[in-house]
Amino acid sequence: MQELLGSGYEAFVRALDQPVPVSVRYHPLKPVTEVGEPIPWCRKGRYLSERPSFTLDPIFHAGGYYVQEASSMLLEQVVLQVTDPGRPVTALDLCGAPGGKSTHLISLLPAESFLVANEAIRNRAGLLSENLEKWGYPNVLITQSDPSDFRRMPSYFDLILIDAPCSGEGLFRKEPAAMEEWSSRQVELCSVRQRRILSDTWGSLKPGGVMIYSTCTYNRKENQDNLQWMKETTGCNFLSIRLDPAWGVQEIHEGSCLGYQCLPHRVRGEGFFFSALRKPLGDGGSGLRPKDRLQYPSRTAMAEAENWLIPSGEYFFFHHGPQVRALPQRHKTHLLAALENLRVVQAGTGVGEIKKNKIVPDHGLALSLARNTDVLPGLPLDREQALAYLRMQPLDLPDAEKGFHVVEYEGLGLGWVNVLPGRINNLFPSSRRIRLGN
Numbered sequence: 001m002q003e004l005l006g007s008g009y010e011a012f013v014r015a016l017d018q019p020v021p022v023s024v025r026y027h028p029l030k031p032v033t034e035v036g037e038p039i040p041w042c043r044k045g046r047y048l049s050e051r052p053s054f055t056l057d058p059i060f061h062a063g064g065y066y067v068q069e070a071s072s073m074l075l076e077q078v079v080l081q082v083t084d085p086g087r088p089v090t091a092l093d094l095c096g097a098p099g100g101k102s103t104h105l106i107s108l109l110p111a112e113s114f115l116v117a118n119e120a121i122r123n124r125a126g127l128l129s130e131n132l133e134k135w136g137y138p139n140v141l142i143t144q145s146d147p148s149d150f151r152r153m154p155s156y157f158d159l160i161l162i163d164a165p166c167s168g169e170g171l172f173r174k175e176p177a178a179m180e181e182w183s184s185r186q187v188e189l190c191s192v193r194q195r196r197i198l199s200d201t202w203g204s205l206k207p208g209g210v211m212i213y214s215t216c217t218y219n220r221k222e223n224q225d226n227l228q229w230m231k232e233t234t235g236c237n238f239l240s241i242r243l244d245p246a247w248g249v250q251e252i253h254e255g256s257c258l259g260y261q262c263l264p265h266r267v268r269g270e271g272f273f274f275s276a277l278r279k280p281l282g283d284g285g286s287g288l289r290p291k292d293r294l295q296y297p298s299r300t301a302m303a304e305a306e307n308w309l310i311p312s313g314e315y316f317f318f319h320h321g322p323q324v325r326a327l328p329q330r331h332k333t334h335l336l337a338a339l340e341n342l343r344v345v346q347a348g349t350g351v352g353e354i355k356k357n358k359i360v361p362d363h364g365l366a367l368s369l370a371r372n373t374d375v376l377p378g379l380p381l382d383r384e385q386a387l388a389y390l391r392m393q394p395l396d397l398p399d400a401e402k403g404f405h406v407v408e409y410e411g412l413g414l415g416w417v418n419v420l421p422g423r424i425n426n427l428f429p430s431s432r433r434i435r436l437g438n
Helices: 001-016 072-084 100-108 122-135 147-152 177-183 184-202 223-232 329-341 363-367 382-391
Strands: 022-026 045-048 065-067 090-093 114-118 141-145 156-163 203-216 250-254 257-262 272-277 314-319 322-328 345-348 350-354 360-361 378-380 403-409 414-419 423-426
Touching: 022 100, 065 100, 072 100, 072 156, 072 203, 072 257, 072 272, 072 423, 090 100, 090 329, 100 114, 100 156, 114 250, 114 329, 122 345, 122 363, 141 329, 141 382, 147 184, 147 329, 156 184, 184 203, 203 223, 223 250, 223 272, 257 345, 272 350, 314 329, 314 345, 314 378, 322 329, 322 345, 363 414, 382 403, 382 414
Parallel strands: 090 114, 090 156, 114 141, 156 203, 378 403
Antiparallel strands: 022 045, 022 065, 141 345, 203 272, 250 257, 257 272, 314 322, 322 350, 350 360, 403 414, 414 423
16 A cells, blocks of 8 residues: 555555544435435445444334445446436346345336346345345346356346445455455465456447456456456547536546545545446357246236336236346346346345235235335324334234234334234334344
């Protein structure tokens, strides 16, 4: 770092001793009251004056905001500048867990776009699914596949985001354990792995498409050297991203390569590096003609549930394991292609599970932006009731009618209850319940 920063090294070291900035990104479509100081490069980003207990905030569980490091929200500037707001895109977030960039990306993409959010590690893929379910967009597919699996989908994606696994130098202040794991050998191993990931996925980018490469590290082996390697092996072009100089992001030119570096003594955030690479124009098409092997629920079982989603008639319903799920009709081919070539974890919006020819509603539907609130209105809870619900404690809702109901906090869906004679069944997923004390 002394070699990289020169006279700025002492300021960098002092910055690492300062408190970690606390920042969140609010949902653009859910009714949430935004608090905090605006983050200038992200329309829905806010700095908070202190770190609250997010676990004890029902709005957090309802997907009203995502807790995210501020520097990484610069993704917004790249996406807005490389996409046409009037042209839907097919996008891939290759290393998606825990979900910060995936939830941000789907919020930014033009209308009618489609996102494949992937995570190769199984338990992390589950966390990615949970966070995207909270975020509530129906035009998302979650996969758990190795980067090499995407070789089977040539020239498929308009936009690919690779937030690559790295040595984590930019997280030393935020995650002290990253310092203990760091070594020069780890840097070398990360660089080699990053090149494999880039190589495996470059072919699935359409000619003229854009790949966003990012790391949370500083060293040139994982950043500039990898960009140079990409230039030599693919002939890619680097895109200039317009950034306000007042933000403090350093523009790095090396030959024909161009990247952007955030440093904690210059940017109010952690270490973050990113670059946008455009694939040269040329021949290319996916050539995929996937077969429809989906199983569809009966019209009898779905008679009621077909009205649960809006816009009415826009979705098709299909079985995925025991669940019935829904996806906008226009994205059906994406689902079929993924099922043939990738390991699909979750697709679209969960609707429910059919039991005795009736459908028991799915938790994700309560949080979904597609929920028809006229047909499935919410039962309002106060904060004490909401926390009791999230802890899976008994609820007292004396005026609630018999049947399944969405429970809400400040207009945000939290999940389902089933009101029965003499009791209320709490249907919040037990694996997610709050175990923290008051």
